[in-house]
Amino acid sequence: MMRLPPCGYIAPATLAEATAILRDEGPEAAILAGGTDLLAKMKRRQQRPSTLVGLRRVVGLRGVRGGPRSGLRIGAMTTLAELERHEAVRAHYPGLHQALRSIATPLLRNAGTIGGNLCLDTRCNYYDQSFEWRRAINFCMKCDGDVCWVAPGSDVCLAVASSDAAPVLCAFGARLVLAGPRGERTIEAKDLYRRDGIRFLAKDPAEILAAVLLPPAGRLRSSYSKLRRRGSFDFPVLGVAACLRFDRDVVADARLWLTAVSMAPVQAEEAERALVGRPLTGASIDEAAECAWARAKPVDNTDFTVRWRKEMTRHHVRQALGALTSSVRFA
Amino acid sequence: MRRDGSARGGLRIVGTAARKVDGPAKCTGALRFADDIVLPRTLACRILRSHVPHARIRGIDTTRARARPGVFAVLTGSDLPIPFGILPVSQDEHALCPDKVRFVGDPVAAVAAVDEETAWEAANAIRVDYDRLEPIMTIEQALSTETPRIHDYGEGGNVHKKVSLEFGDAEAGLRDADAVFEDIFFYEGSTHLPMEQHSATAMPEPDGRLTVWSSTQTPHYLHRALAKVLEMPASRIRVIACPNGGGFGGKSDPFNHEIVVAKLALLTGRPVKVTLTREEVFYCHRGRHPVLMQVKTGIARDGSIRALHFRSWLDGGAYGSYGVASTYYTGALQTVTYPIGAYKFEGLRVFTNKPPCGPKRGHGTPQPRYALEVHIDKIAERLGVDPADYRLRHLVPPGSLTVNHLRIGSMGLRTCIEKVVAGSGWKEKFRRQPRGRGIGLACSSYISGAGLPIYWNNMPHTGVLLKIDRGGGVTVFCGEIDIGQGSDTVLAQVVAEVLGIDPLDIRIVAGDTDLTPVDLGSYSSRVTLMMGNAAIQAAEKARGILATAAAREWAICAERVVFAGGRVLDSGDPGRAMSFADAVQRAEAASGTIGTVGSYTPPPSTARYRGSGVGPSPAYSYSAAVVEVAVEAATGLVHVERVHLAHDVGRAINPVLSVGQVEGSVYMGLGEALMEEQSFRANRNGVHRAPSMLEYKSPTTMEMPEVVTYLVEDPDPNGPFGAKEVGQGPLLPIAPAVANAVHDAIGVRVDAIPITPDAILRALQAPSKRAGPVRVPATDWPEPVRVPAPALDARPAPDTRPPRDAP
């Protein structure tokens, strides 16, 4: 990797100041949180912002407030490591805890933030390469080129959503606070994402993700199952987030979200329907796994073969849901 | 770690876990790797590399690059027209491609500028006009494509080298065998992945000389290449090899970037430095060749191998590198473990438009060893014999001559097998565990240094110069270079043993062509054996000088003088002693400044056929591995739970360093066995799939299983204190042991490395319960060089020389 290209750096002290700078600088500016994603992309010349707007000094963006009864408010600049160690997250939102623990490496989690994770660039083996490498394929639609090499007939970029936390937050029905030049708004986590590998965030570039709002833990049971090559480092090749609400031993509500199979986290609605209204059993899990399997359409832009990745959907849905059978408490 | 074997025989320092002499410097960050060389006024160099896989260069326009502020010099191929290459028979590389590019990453132009960013921007401003040629990406394609040719030398078309050797009558052996077995295997290419990226700095000296610092395993060969390409007398060039942050064979060739910074330094009159990006390291490569193999074995009723016919097809990449030797190595060492009646080997290497392959750890032998050991596992199964027992029944005897005329010295494989079988509980586990759990065994052997140098000469392979200061300090000069394996420490221990002093009182000066005698380099597992023998020689001479002086002082005969604990003593009178420094001062007064030399040349091989240069070695190490796995039938994922590895190292000069080499080998072997692939997108301009540490998948500590190491010490008469190699051998049995364990676990054969979960699922679904290659390309093999097998009674010729032991 080359060293960072020259660029400007501003560290505003307030959100208002930060959003104003972003508005004024336009698309040439980029928000810098922990930098674990953005700086590497700049070193590979995938992104070349002229100004970095660092959020490090902005007050009130870091830390967790609230509790499992009222729900949590997580500042966007909270590091993944802080969140992973947070007692309420570990005890009451186990799916999120599992996802956080599986992100990158312990060192990267010390620097990486939850905000950066949710705004993580989409990934593709044709895009996450140096300038020289991309030049050898004559670039691609996502950066400097006009063809998609994964699917040359496609008119959208198919780069994959690769955040481990995003599908869990979608499954929890979490909400996000966005601060923009014209004030704050709150949206559903799932509405942050668009099925477009290039314009994958449904927000204005000048909007800053300020906080994540987790609902009360209540009777939610959650889990996350991640497929990756190795026990550390690797981005998800498939991630399955499950969040179930039980009414006695019957599944009253089910949310099943997949990541790394599409440009945005994907809701496996047929699989959810297969679970609701009955106890969580081997048979219902198998049915859900089958539905999810049909839904997963991996393309050749991550590690492993496409065929095997699709095959693994069943297995990981079973794993994610299987983990919840043991934690079912029959009242 | 457990040790077994000969008693220490009075040794005090050899055989102990002496502290690494470079340990504190490494731990504190004080050690200077090549990238730590920072000189005033240094210019940064960036190299423009080809972005097309195969093309003729029609023109290069550097005007825009030269015009940029901060740019000091721009080079293209015409500035460095002389070709080079590690082997005299393959001088097919240029520092910058003059007229043709052969893979994505081939160097085309270079810029020296005030800083890296300026150099990079300028390099990208260079316009290269390419005339594209059809890229050749596979062995099959290379064989079937007469033109275009990647090189205009070789064996016609895109075949670089063909080899055919026959020892005894293999056809007859196969015909007369009671059973014949045949298999086809593939072993994917993989790369070294050293932590340190290559870096080189060149500095012009005021008197017209040139100094080059580099992370190289072979300063002597770099020295020769620089002199040749720069057309400068070697006496004006100084190469300093910096300690390598891992080499594994990836820093054993002279490289284009080293020559480029040297030329740029001469042109600009300023120091010039380049540090490769990780991606560029993937393009330097010289890693494991992808090899397709066909094995045919004729077995007698008693299970012995009457004849073996082995064929290999190597995918060489774009240049020769060590490839001719690699080709021979895929056929050389099949013979040194189990006796073979007659042996035929046919090997072929093709050129393809990919980074050149070369001598990655194990050089050319992990692939055939994998094929042979899985093949034998299948044979044992068909014969209904436990594969451990099969091997124990058919072992090459120590001191014997193999069918291809390799002279075996000590041979501890029997003990190795017994150790891992007992230690792993093999008898209770093999074919007896529940489905999903498996255990597999494999053996191997490796050379302790090649018998012949890379370029023909009859000079020593290594030299050691030893100088003793009046204060008792000893400085040892040797051209070897520590690549992390601990050769500096081994050198200090060997000298300390002979002189009876503390290894930490010895300063090592290594890898500097101005200061140190030639050592051919840290490759081929040669350093401990060769440098060790030379060091013993130099140290014994020095000891003789000191002993004579002390003997004169005490008026006794010199034989009575012994050296221990930093003192010189009279073995006949325990009360009489002087410090080592006192002895030095007496000796210096008596006979002048004390400096001695030692050198080492391997014993000549008796083999005299074309190709007999590859295989002979002063000594062969032996290893046996048992691997325990759990395999998930639903996913095909393999979890390696434990590896037992016994290695006959002859003598562990430093047991902790030896175990380090074993564990490192196991790690690297597991990476190859289960995930590593240096692979390319043939349909996308031949780009490397994933030239990064994140996406080129190699195991992390999370994947590393427990390793139980058994050091077996069967001293070899040719080794220093009996020592043999340990740096490469233990890697070889890992992949086949994993494959055999997977079969034991779920009954499928994956005859292709790496054993991916996808391949396991495919094998489970296949009626044959196998995944792997099913055919080999039609090939015109040349008439074999026919060599009579040594007469059977000549084969077990026990070596009569006593093992070299404590002085």
Ligand SMILES: Cc1cc2nc3c(=O)[nH]c(=O)nc-3n(C[C@H](O)[C@H](O)[C@H](O)COP(=O)(O)OP(=O)(O)OC[C@H]3O[C@@H](n4cnc5c(N)ncnc54)[C@H](O)[C@@H]3O)c2cc1C
């Ligand atoms: C080797 C490696 C492995 C990795 N593995 C994983 C993995 O397994 N799973 C995974 O999920 N991630 C992984 N990551 C990705 C990433 O580092 C983490 O997801 C991390 O959380 C990103 O956070 P950051 O604070 O460093 O983001 P940055 O790099 O600072 O920013 C990332 C992006 O988000 C934008 N951004 C950051 N904060 C905000 C905000 N508050 N509002 C709006 N936009 C914002 C930035 O402009 C940038 O585009 C890996 C990264 C590396 C280098």
Ligand code: SF4
């Ligand atoms: S999916 Fe297509 S367009 Fe998007 S990054 Fe990959 S190759 Fe480029």
